Amino acid sequence: MSINEKDICRLPLVAMRGLVIFPEMVMHFDVAREKSINAIKAAYESDKKIFLTAQKDVFIEEPEMKDLYRYGVIAKVRQILTTQEGILRILVEGVQKAKLETLNIGTNYISADVLPLQYSTRSKIDQVEIDAVMRAIKKQFDQYSQLFPRMPKELIVAVMCQDDPYKLFNSIIFNIGIDFYDKQKLLEENNILKRLNLLYSFLIKETEVLTLEHEIQELTKENMDKGQREYYLREQMRAIASQLGEEDEQEEVFEYMKKIQELNLSEVDTDKLYKEAERLSKLPPASQESFVIRSYLDVVLDLPWNNSSKSKANIEKSRNVLNKDHYGMQKVKERVLESISVHSLMPDVTGQILCLVGPPGVGKTSIGRSIAKALGRKYERISLGGVRDESDIRGHRKTYIGAMPGRIIDALTRAGTNNPLILLDEIDKMSSDFKGDPSAAMLEVLDSEQNKTFRDHYVEVPFDLSQVLFVATANTLDTIPAPLLDRMEIIELGSYTREEKFHIAKEHLISKQVKKHGLKNSQMKIQDSAIYDLIDCYTKESGVRELERYIASLCRKAAKAIVSEEQKKVIFTSKNIESYLGPRKFLQDEQATENTIGLVNGLAWTSVGGVLMPLEVIHLSGKGVVEITGSLGDVMKESAKIAVSYVRSIAKRYNINPDFYEKRDIHIHAPEGAIPKDGPSAGVTMVTAIVSALSGIPVRSDVAMTGEITLHGKVLPIGGLREKSMAAYRSGIKTVIIPEKNVPDLHEVDDIVKDNIEFIPARTLDTVLKNALVYQPEYNENEYDNAASIIPPADKNTSKPLAYL
Ligand code: ADP
Numbered sequence: 010m011s012i013n014e015k016d017i018c019r020l021p022l023v024a025m026r027g028l029v030i031f032p033e034m035v036m037h038f039d040v041a042r043e044k045s046i047n048a049i050k051a052a053y054e055s056d057k058k059i060f061l062t063a064q065k066d067v068f069i070e071e072p073e074m075k076d077l078y079r080y081g082v083i084a085k086v087r088q089i090l091t092t093q094e095g096i097l098r099i100l101v102e103g104v105q106k107a108k109l110e111t112l113n114i115g116t117n118y119i120s121a122d123v124l125p126l127q128y129s130t131r132s133k134i135d136q137v138e139i140d141a142v143m144r145a146i147k148k149q150f151d152q153y154s155q156l157f158p159r160m161p162k163e164l165i166v167a168v169m170c171q172d173d174p175y176k177l178f179n180s181i182i183f184n185i186g187i188d189f190y191d192k193q194k195l196l197e198e199n200n201i202l203k204r205l206n207l208l209y210s211f212l213i214k215e216t217e218v219l220t221l222e223h224e225i226q227e228l229t230k231e232n233m234d235k236g237q238r239e240y241y242l243r244e245q246m247r248a249i250a251s252q253l254g255e256e257d258e259q260e261e262v263f264e265y266m267k268k269i270q271e272l273n274l275s276e277v278d279t280d281k282l283y284k285e286a287e288r289l290s291k292l293p294p295a296s297q298e299s300f301v302i303r304s305y306l307d308v309v310l311d312l313p314w315n316n317s318s319k320s321k322a323n324i325e326k327s328r329n330v331l332n333k334d335h336y337g338m339q340k341v342k343e344r345v346l347e348s349i350s351v352h353s354l355m356p357d358v359t360g361q362i363l364c365l366v367g368p369p370g371v372g373k374t375s376i377g378r379s380i381a382k383a384l385g386r387k388y389e390r391i392s393l394g395g396v397r398d399e400s401d402i403r404g405h406r407k408t409y410i411g412a413m414p415g416r417i418i419d420a421l422t423r424a425g426t427n428n429p430l431i432l433l434d435e436i437d438k439m440s441s442d443f444k445g446d447p448s449a450a451m452l453e454v455l456d457s458e459q460n461k462t463f464r465d466h467y468v469e470v471p472f473d474l475s476q477v478l479f480v481a482t483a484n485t486l487d488t489i490p491a492p493l494l495d496r497m498e499i500i501e502l503g504s505y506t507r508e509e510k511f512h513i514a515k516e517h518l519i520s521k522q523v524k525k526h527g528l529k530n531s532q533m534k535i536q537d538s539a540i541y542d543l544i545d546c547y548t549k550e551s552g553v554r555e556l557e558r559y560i561a562s563l564c565r566k567a568a569k570a571i572v573s574e575e576q577k578k579v580i581f582t583s584k585n586i587e588s589y590l591g592p593r594k595f596l597q598d599e600q601a602t603e604n605t606i607g608l609v610n611g612l613a614w615t616s617v618g619g620v621l622m623p624l625e626v627i628h629l630s631g632k633g634v635v636e637i638t639g640s641l642g643d644v645m646k647e648s649a650k651i652a653v654s655y656v657r658s659i660a661k662r663y664n665i666n667p668d669f670y671e672k673r674d675i676h677i678h679a680p681e682g683a684i685p686k687d688g689p690s691a692g693v694t695m696v697t698a699i700v701s702a703l704s705g706i707p708v709r710s711d712v713a714m715t716g717e718i719t720l721h722g723k724v725l726p727i728g729g730l731r732e733k734s735m736a737a738y739r740s741g742i743k744t745v746i747i748p749e750k751n752v753p754d755l756h757e758v759d760d761i762v763k764d765n766i767e768f769i770p771a772r773t774l775d776t777v778l779k780n781a782l783v784y785q786p787e788y789n790e791n792e793y794d795n796a797a798s799i800i801p802p803a804d805k806n807t808s809k810p811l812a813y814l
Pocket residue numbers: 334335336337338367368369370371372373374375376482513517518552553554557
């Protein structure tokens with residue numbers, strides 16, 4: 010380097026803050042200070058040359074000589090751009106290194122006397138050392154560029170292929186972001202070897218810093234909570250979407266994602282839902298598939314994952330609610346209150362499933378609603394009648410077109426809470442077919458062990474059903490699969506007596522219907538006698554459903570009269586009721602009018618409660634055919650055969666021609682053929698009817714009976730005594746013959762029934778016949794050879810004319 014005093018020149022100076030320029034380097038930067046702006050303008054207007062040197066402290070506003078580095082660069086101003094804020098953006102190209110000699114701080118700008126410097130000549134360099142350091146630098150640069158984001162590939166290639174130490178130095182120093190102090194050191198160093206060595210050490214330092222920075226970043230990223238990360242990703246997606254002009258559609262996806270996050274589900278489930286939302290974001294918004302996903306997400310997000318009613322367990326209050334809504338039903342109410350008590354002691358106890366069994370219209374459904382009210386839970390009803398497909402309970406996989414969640418999930422959505430009372434109505438009417446067994450799915454729903462993670466096929470994400478209170482209703486237990494029955498606590502609800510019906514109507518049904526029809530209690534009255542008429546002559550049922558319907562009908566008539574005829578009040582009486590409802594349909598004692606030959610009141614138990622089921626028998630000349638009609642099942646047909654055989658065995662005792670089974674056809678018929686009848690309990694009825702028909706002795710019309718028979722004439726016990734006796738009572742029967750073994754069941758029979766009916770226990774058919782037939786035939790000893798030994802002999806002198814066949 011040669012120094013020549015004459016070379017000193019005066020140039021405008023710009024003090025650089027945090028920047029160092031090198032000869033041959035082109036760079037642009039912004040200039041804000043007025044003196045610097047003026048300096049540049051001055052330079053630009055003359056030979057465009059300017060002296061650039063760095064400030065030692067970037068914060069000094071008006072630098073003096075001591076604040077500036079002595080070595081800087083003479084540069085050419087290539088371009089000036091004035092930005093709106095009055096800042097000057099300039100493009101400069103470094104020309105030559107120069108040393109600052111003196112500084113002239115003018116009012117307008119600073120100018121400097123600088124001495125241009127030359128680098129030492131290339132001849133003095135040791136090539137081997139240079140090669141070594143160049144190789145080291147390249148290697149280090151390679152490492153550095155891997156850590157440096159967005160390093161252009163071309164630059165890396167250019168560096169790797171560079172043989173010239175000066176050019177190598179330049180291409181690296183122009184492009185890396187090292188500290189300006191270090192850059193200044195490099196600028197000041199004249200020796201290329203030393204300069205390269207310095208550069209190498211700075212590169213190492215910089216690589217280490219970058220490595221550390223990366224490590225810290227990674228660590229922070231890991232530590233960043235999942236939510237934050239997702240938020241960050243979502244923000245990114247939102248930005249991308251807005252760039253693509255798909256903001257609206259994506260907005261929806263973000264909404265979904267936000268809601269999914271708010272559900273606080275397990276990680277696996279959240280991920281699953283996220284995936285769906287992500288799929289949605291990738292699909293065209295109008296496509297079929299995106300529609301499917303959207304409805305899926307809507308269903309899942311609508312489920313009450315975290316929403317529950319505050320279930321309050323106050324016994325007194327609950328008792329009041331139950332009593333207010335329903336008349337009688339003491340057993341059910343007590344059992345429900347017990348449940349509530351247990352619940353208040355141990356709120357976490359789960360798995361108590363009540364099953365209310367009884368004929369229709371006895372208030373099973375409505376007591377379910379009251380229980381929910383008493384417990385402060387939401388009430389939802391699922392009708393299971395006719396459900397024959399598992400997917401009804403558990404939903405369809407969402408891959409099916411039109412797939413929907415099952416009824417359980419549906420009920421929960423409607424309830425909007427995760428602890429409602431769900432009434433499984435008519436659980437006995439579920440049936441299975443080739444599409445799967447719904448009761449298997451039901452088992453899972455009702456099992457407190459399994460229902461914590463109930464998986465609907467559609468929803469896929471498990472839902473906890475353990476807080477749900479299930480109450481089932483059924484008409485009969487016969488058709489409920491045993492495993493299902495095992496999980497439930499059965500509470501039987503019996504038929505109502507006439508008195509009970511009266512109270513229910515007077516205290517509940519009438520006011521309920523009056524209100525429902527927009528009437529006031531003062532506008533309509535049904536007299537007591539009319540209520541009894543409704544019960545006796547218009548309805549024939551175990552429950553009060555028909556009764557309620559008739560009351561509703563009267564309410565409509567009253568409403569019409571009030572509106573169209575401007576009546577103030579409508580009073581329904583026993584006298585005028587026919588003008589509103591038409592003639593009475595059932596006349597009391599309808600069947601208990603006349604003692605008839607071959608007609609016996611049987612008692613049957615059907616799923617709609619007990620019914621009086623008359624049985625008719627006639628005999629005709631023929632050849633011993635037993636004809637059976639009236640929808641009788643197989644068991645009934647067998648009973649008929651046993652009955653015929655038994656009657657043959659006692660034929661003589663009743664003066665019946667023992668050959669009747671050869672010469673006469675017997676026709677047994679159970680009227681109301683539309684109702685299928687089966688079961689063994691009509692055995693006694695058949696025998697009585699056949700004996701009556703063949704012997705010509707009428708049967709007492711005020712007697713009803715039930716009981717299974719054996720060939721030897723024993724009477725076996727039957728079920729459903731309570732319902733059957735209730736039916737007898739309703740029909741005005743005075744005497745009911747029951748199997749002796751059923752006597753203990755009499756305690757279940759309502760008091761009003763016991764007060765009005767005489768129960769005759771029968772151990773053998775003899776007792777049955779004695780009490781049912783109007784009279785007993787005289788005993789003919791000569792003819793008596795084949796009768797069962799249990800029949801006592803009668804007086805042969807008073808024997809009545811034989812009804813020979
Ligand atoms: P189920 O479910 O047993 O077929 P519902 O619950 O539908 O019977 O009852 C039919 C109607 O009779 C309902 O309006 C119900 O409120 C009313 N009801 C039944 N039993 C009673 C009762 N003991 N007290 C008051 N209302 C009753």
